Amino acid sequence: MVNLRNFDLNLLVIFRAILNRGSIAGAAEEVGLSPSAVSHALSRLRIMLNDELFFRTADGVQPTDRARELSADIERGLGFISTAISQQHQFEPGKARRTFTIQVADYVSGFLLPRLARRLEKEAPGVSIDILPFTISTESVWDRVDMQVRLTPGRLQPEMVRSKRLAVDEVVVLMREDHPRAGDPMTAELYAALPHVKLSQSATGTTVIEDVLSARGLRRDLQMTVASWFDIPDIVANSDLIAIAPSRLLDLDPRLATLKWAPLPLDEVVFSFDLCWDLRTEREPGQKWLRELILTLFEEDQSVHMPR
Structure with missing residues (x-):
C-alpha cells in the first residue's frame, strides 16, 4: 500500500490535465501552472508510478498503456474527492450562478426543454443550460456532460454510469x-x-x-x-x-x-427515455437538484409514462 502522506494528490490532477489536453502546454494552461512546473510534476509522477506515462509525438504527448489503465481509476477517484468536498456546500437554486451541460435526445427535447426553461425562470434564474449533441466521443463524454436525457442508453462505461427511466413510449x-x-x-x-x-x-x-x-x-x-x-x-x-x-x-x-x-x-x-449521469457526481448537490427537477417534470405529465 502506498503511504498517501508521501504522495501529492495534486500530481493526479496534473496527470488528468495532460491526458485531457494531450500536451504539456495545454495541461499547464488548464491547471494554472507554468509548462516547466508541469514537466517537473510529471517527472515526479513517473518515479512514483514507475512508468513513463506519456511519450512525445509530433502532435504533443500520448499516454502509455499503463497510463491508459490508470486513467479510469484516477478519474473516478478525483471525482469522488470532488463530490465529497462539494457536499459540504448546500446548493441554493435561487442564488446559484451555474451552467449545466446536458445531452438531450431530439425526440424528447420539445417536451422537456420548454418546461425546464419555465421552471428555471421561477426557481433558478441564475442557472443556465448548455445543450450538446450526441456526437461527443464516448471516451470523453462524462468529462464534458453533466447528464443525458437519451433513448435507451448505449454502453458508456456502465460501471461509472447511473440511469433512471423517465418514460416509455411505443x-x-x-x-x-x-x-x-x-x-x-x-x-x-x-x-x-x-x-x-x-x-x-x-x-x-x-x-x-x-x-x-x-x-x-x-x-x-x-x-x-x-x-x-x-x-x-x-x-x-x-x-x-x-x-x-x-x-x-x-x-x-x-x-x-x-x-x-x-x-x-x-x-x-420501444422508445425508452432515460436520465443518465456519472457515478462520480451522483451526490454533488447541484447535479442532484437538476436530476430531481428533470424527474419531476416527467412525473408531472403522467401521460408521458403511458403508451398510446
Missing part, C-alpha cells in the same frame, strides 16, 4: 395520407424497403433501429438524414418518405394530424 411509422403504400399492412420488410427520412444519431444518441433490422437481415432505405425533428413532419407530408416517432408526439405536434400512422412492426423497439 413507436409509430408516419407517412402521408395518400402515400402509394398507405393501404398496405405495415410489415418489417415493407418498413425497411420504403424510403426513409430519419433523425441523425447526433440528435437521438442511438442506432437501435439499425441494430434490430440488421439482426433480421434487413436494412433501411435511408434517403435523407436531418439534424432536427422539426424538419421531419413537413418532409413526410410532402414526399413519399416515411419516418418514425414516439406515439406521444401525435398529440404534441399538430402537424402530425394530417399524416397516416401505424405501429412500428419491430416488437423489440
Whole structure:
C-alpha cells in the first residue's frame, strides 16, 4: 500500500490535465501552472508510478498503456474527492450562478426543454443550460456532460454510469395520407424497403433501429438524414418518405394530424427515455437538484409514462 502522506494528490490532477489536453502546454494552461512546473510534476509522477506515462509525438504527448489503465481509476477517484468536498456546500437554486451541460435526445427535447426553461425562470434564474449533441466521443463524454436525457442508453462505461427511466413510449411509422403504400399492412420488410427520412444519431444518441433490422437481415432505405425533428413532419407530408416517432408526439405536434400512422412492426423497439449521469457526481448537490427537477417534470405529465 502506498503511504498517501508521501504522495501529492495534486500530481493526479496534473496527470488528468495532460491526458485531457494531450500536451504539456495545454495541461499547464488548464491547471494554472507554468509548462516547466508541469514537466517537473510529471517527472515526479513517473518515479512514483514507475512508468513513463506519456511519450512525445509530433502532435504533443500520448499516454502509455499503463497510463491508459490508470486513467479510469484516477478519474473516478478525483471525482469522488470532488463530490465529497462539494457536499459540504448546500446548493441554493435561487442564488446559484451555474451552467449545466446536458445531452438531450431530439425526440424528447420539445417536451422537456420548454418546461425546464419555465421552471428555471421561477426557481433558478441564475442557472443556465448548455445543450450538446450526441456526437461527443464516448471516451470523453462524462468529462464534458453533466447528464443525458437519451433513448435507451448505449454502453458508456456502465460501471461509472447511473440511469433512471423517465418514460416509455411505443413507436409509430408516419407517412402521408395518400402515400402509394398507405393501404398496405405495415410489415418489417415493407418498413425497411420504403424510403426513409430519419433523425441523425447526433440528435437521438442511438442506432437501435439499425441494430434490430440488421439482426433480421434487413436494412433501411435511408434517403435523407436531418439534424432536427422539426424538419421531419413537413418532409413526410410532402414526399413519399416515411419516418418514425414516439406515439406521444401525435398529440404534441399538430402537424402530425394530417399524416397516416401505424405501429412500428419491430416488437423489440420501444422508445425508452432515460436520465443518465456519472457515478462520480451522483451526490454533488447541484447535479442532484437538476436530476430531481428533470424527474419531476416527467412525473408531472403522467401521460408521458403511458403508451398510446
